[in-house]
Amino acid sequence: MAYSRWSFSDWYVFWHTSNARRKEDELLAVWHVGVDEDSLPVYRYMDVVAMLTANDLSRIPGYKPEDHDFLVGIFKKWVADVDKWYEQERDS
Secondary structure, eight states: EEEEEETTTTTEEEEEOOOOOSGOOOEEEEEEETTGGGGGOOHHHHHHHHHHHHOTTTTTTTTTGGGHHHHHHHHHHHEEEEEEEEHHHHHH
């Protein structure tokens, strides 16, 4: 699922395909239009939670302080979606 696409912003953020069996291993791609293709990062669930907890996204290539609220909103939505997915899996 894409949370942001380049056609709407300078960011392409999406739930990255993986073979994760635990939510801690789920991946979020966080790509900025101005970043070299060789450094398009993908972060694990725990990395995203850690960035949210520290309120520090500065390690993301292409990040600028004016992107903070936009990315935090996306990260929180993604974490909630992952939590919901694993909650539903456990209940089924």
